[in-house]
Amino acid sequence: MKISILSALALSLTLTLMACTEKADTTAKAPEGDAAAGKVIAERDCKACHGLDGKGIAPAIPNLAAQRAHYLYNSLKEYKNGQRSHAALKNMATKLSEADLRNVAAYFASLPPISNTAADVKHSSPYEQGKAAAAACAQCHGEDGNSKTAGTPSLAGQQPHYLVAAIQEYHQGDRAKGAMSSLRETDKLELESLALYFAAQKPVKREAPGFGDPVAGEPTTALCGGCHGAKGVSVDGATPSLAGQDAEYLVKAIKSYRTTRKNWGMQRYVAGLSDKDIDNVAAYYATQEPKAADQLPTSTQELAAKCDRCHDQPASPTMAAPKMRGQDKDYLVMSLRAYRDGKRDSSTMHTMSFPYSNAIIESLASWYASQPGK
Numbered sequence: 001m002k003i004s005i006l007s008a009l010a011l012s013l014t015l016t017l018m019a020c021t022e023k024a025d026t027t028a029k030a031p032e033g034d035a036a037a038g039k040v041i042a043e044r045d046c047k048a049c050h051g052l053d054g055k056g057i058a059p060a061i062p063n064l065a066a067q068r069a070h071y072l073y074n075s076l077k078e079y080k081n082g083q084r085s086h087a088a089l090k091n092m093a094t095k096l097s098e099a100d101l102r103n104v105a106a107y108f109a110s111l112p113p114i115s116n117t118a119a120d121v122k123h124s125s126p127y128e129q130g131k132a133a134a135a136a137c138a139q140c141h142g143e144d145g146n147s148k149t150a151g152t153p154s155l156a157g158q159q160p161h162y163l164v165a166a167i168q169e170y171h172q173g174d175r176a177k178g179a180m181s182s183l184r185e186t187d188k189l190e191l192e193s194l195a196l197y198f199a200a201q202k203p204v205k206r207e208a209p210g211f212g213d214p215v216a217g218e219p220t221t222a223l224c225g226g227c228h229g230a231k232g233v234s235v236d237g238a239t240p241s242l243a244g245q246d247a248e249y250l251v252k253a254i255k256s257y258r259t260t261r262k263n264w265g266m267q268r269y270v271a272g273l274s275d276k277d278i279d280n281v282a283a284y285y286a287t288q289e290p291k292a293a294d295q296l297p298t299s300t301q302e303l304a305a306k307c308d309r310c311h312d313q314p315a316s317p318t319m320a321a322p323k324m325r326g327q328d329k330d331y332l333v334m335s336l337r338a339y340r341d342g343k344r345d346s347s348t349m350h351t352m353s354f355p356y357s358n359a360i361i362e363s364l365a366s367w368y369a370s371q372p373g374k
């Protein structure tokens with residue numbers, strides 16, 4: 001299995017995490033609890049949802065077995081004081097004394113870890129999903145997204161945010177659909193997976209087209225490089241690379257900003273170009289050396305290694321990061337989205353929220369959930 005992906009969507013995240021590893025929560029203190037006394041409380045108040053064995057009885061209920069005691073204790077305090085919101089847990093935690101909280105935390109922490117079975121959860125790699133979905137595009141966009149049909153764009157190496165936005169524009173009717181009308185509605189997750197897959201494909205260099213003069217086109221591109229990158233290799237996830245793109249498609253795309261495609265910046269920059277200028281610019285970009293957007297091969301595992309610097313430390317009284325291996329997948333997805341969307345507060349976790357796409361959250365969550373608990 002080829003695992004080479006997470007691309008630009010994850011890159012900024014990875015960097016953020018490396019920078020913030022030092023700022024872990026240092027306030028937590030390991031509670032000394034009485035597990036036997038905690039079991040009585042668990043039996044009375046928690047069993048219905050978390051099981052007496054600490055395995056959540058339904059999707060999105062977290063497993064508590066073998067979780068660090070101080071993390072469990074901290075979480076209960078956070079429900080109690082409203083830092084984490086959940087009505088039922090707030091009520092329960094409020095009724096429990098300080099000693100009860102320590103004891104019930106000690107009980108769940110003392111249980112053997114949960115491992116989800118392969119039937120419970122399968123790791124879904126966005127790369128593999130994208131590859132499967134991309135089979136429907138190959139007849140027009142070429143194997144691996146290198147189009148050999150004049151007028152049809154290559155997708156190989158394209159910037160992932162741009163690719164998602166472009167497909168949404170066809171769906172929403174912001175672009176004339178043409179050949180793309182065969183495109184069925186795709187959900188955001190599938191779109192992102194497609195984008196991650198194509199971003200990682202190697203774009204091939206093209207021959208000069210039968211029209212236009214690349215040398216005459218070059219000076220005009222001085223207007224374009226600030227956004228589209230040097231020689232048309234974009235380094236911005238939302239701006240398309242033009243290097244190595246099909247020349248006929250480039251001409252059609254530029255002209256479409258005069259009519260159907262709406263983009264304030266682009267409309268302004270191409271408004272002054274004559275048809276001849278456009279042919280020349282297209283010939284210039286088509287013949288430049290293309291480069292894939294995803295220059296840093298990163299797998300889910302590599303990304304998880306960054307998370308593990310906090311989450312997979314040996315139990316320590318100064319680190320309140322919970323264990324995640326064997327955790328319920330839906331619960332992990334839910335909590336990561338909650339940090340990203342500002343619905344769950346954590347000084348440590350919120351720094352990583354912005355660049356998170358649903359596809360990456362899904363892949364990290366399913367990876368952790370599919371690992372044996374420890």
Ligand code: HEC
Pocket residue numbers: 041042045046047048049050060061062064071072073075076084085086088089092104105322334
């Ligand atoms: C009605 C079902 C229900 C009951 C009963 C219940 N919980 Fe929970 N518990 C949940 C759900 C759902 C969540 C996830 C809430 C969220 O999104 O923050 C949760 C979350 C937690 C968490 C946070 C886990 C983590 O990984 O962050 C802890 C700790 C916890 N519960 C402990 C307990 C304890 C101790 C009891 C008994 C005193 C209890 N719960 C009773 C449903 C329940």
Ligand code: HEC
Pocket residue numbers: 133134136137138139140141151152153155163166167175176177178179180182183194240252253
């Ligand atoms: C029947 C042929 C056909 C199929 C099948 C097809 N496309 Fe296209 N696609 C085209 C053509 C032609 C265009 C150029 C349309 C235009 O001028 O806007 C295009 C444009 C695009 C663009 C815009 C590219 C850019 O640089 O702006 C994206 C993205 C895209 N297709 C993605 C896909 C994906 C993903 C699939 C498969 C799920 C797919 N297409 C299937 C023919 C096809």
Ligand code: HEC
Pocket residue numbers: 153165166220221223224225226227228238239240242250253254261262263265266269270281
């Ligand atoms: C202010 C930034 C900016 C400048 C300057 C700019 N572009 Fe763009 N360009 C964009 C963005 C953003 C898009 C994607 C817009 C969309 O979704 O339609 C785009 C789209 C395009 C496309 C469509 C690509 C595709 O795959 O469909 C072409 C072709 C293009 N630009 C050519 C040019 C040329 C030629 C110039 C210079 C004359 C230029 N652009 C200047 C930002 C810019």
Ligand code: HEC
Pocket residue numbers: 017020021022023024025062303304306307308309310311320321322324332335336344345346348349352364
């Ligand atoms: C710098 C340390 C650090 C790094 C790096 C880190 N985390 Fe966390 N994480 C924490 C802390 C501390 C908490 C507990 C915050 C709270 O109480 O809400 C946490 C909580 C979580 C939770 C909630 C789990 C639960 O049981 O409720 C999830 C999910 C999570 N992190 C996922 C990740 C992922 C995925 C990564 C890597 C992409 C990551 N974290 C990287 C420190 C870190």
